[in-house]
Amino acid sequence: MSSLAERHQYIINKLKKEGNVNVFDLCSELEVSSVTIRKDLKLLEDKDLLYRTHGGATLSNPYTVDRSVNEKEKIKSGEKTVIGEAAAQLIQPNDCILIASGTTVASLAKSIQPVGSLTVITAALNVALELIHHPDIEVIQLGGMLRKSSSSVTGLYGEKMLEDFSCSKLFLGVDGIDLEFGLTTTxxxxxxxxxxxxxxSQKTIVLADSTKFGKRGFGKICGLEEIEEIITDAGVSNHMVETLTSMGIQVTIV
Incomplete structure (x- = not known):
């Protein structure tokens, strides 16, 4: 398969199936040099058929932008509700958990019905306001500068407070999950x-709808090797699930 048209069709078909391609894999599969593949990807990008990334390409724009919480909560709202409900089932009696920020973890807060007492440490103001009405939930709000776009705090005050806590689980919302770059936020x-x-936290559980996969935000949180589980919806690709599972990450699809 050496003709230009055949290579391009192969790349597009692979992208549609898997969501992203790798230069090294394409070189092996098409039996051409990396220089040839990179030229192919450049031509396809010029035709708006893909987006080049470091070491490969993806079908959709991998870079995310900061959006207000009001805008983000309208995206995949039904899926986020089901993801939050599934995550709530992981909370144990008399648990102590961390909840980060984001619209998907806000759905978790709405689904929590504690058995026994529960301690929640959170950076998100909307999460704290949702849980404060539960008589069996003790809420510890981290301090810091409040980000209006996410209704959550950031900064040294919150970071310093976390040094005094040890929690069983962290429920983490993200803006991007990239197989190479890891977890990111804007x-x-x-x-x-x-x-x-x-x-x-002893365990990190990522709550993310399927639109977050293959995306990158400005700020890197961590590599994928630092998380234990991802809860997402059925829109995630089989290739992504298989790759994450092979890395030892539990992927729960709801």
Whole structure:
């Protein structure tokens, strides 16, 4: 398969099936050099058929932008509700958990019905306001500078507070999940606070609808090797699920 048209069709078909392609894999499969593949990807990008990334390409724009919480909560709202309900089932009696920020973890907060007492430490103001009405939930609100776009705090005050806690689970919302770059958010300071949350937790569970896969935000939170489970919806590709599972990450599809 050496003709230009055949290579391009192969690349597009593989992208439609898997969502992304890797230069090294394409070289092996098409038996051409990396220089040839990179030229092919450049030509296809010029035709608006794909987006080039480091070491490969993807079908959709991998870069996310910061949006207000009011705008984000309208995206995949039904899926986020079901993801939140599934995550709530993981909370144990007398648990102590961390909840980060984002519209998907806000759906978790709405689904929590604790058995026994529950302690929740959160950066998100909307999560705290949702849980404050439960008599059996003790809410610890992290301090810091309030981000209006996410209704959550960032900064050194919250990071310092986390040094005094050890929680069983962190429920983490993200803006992007990329197989190479890891987990990201659109804000650097929020990414830093999320890293501190991971250190303060025994297990990290990512709540993300399927639109977050293959995306990258500005601030890197961590590599995929630092998380244990992802809860998402059926829109995620089989290739993505298989790759994450092979890395030892539990993928729960609801």
């Amino acid at each position: 804000n650097m300071m929020e990414a830093q606070l999320n890293r501190k949350m991971i250190k303060a």
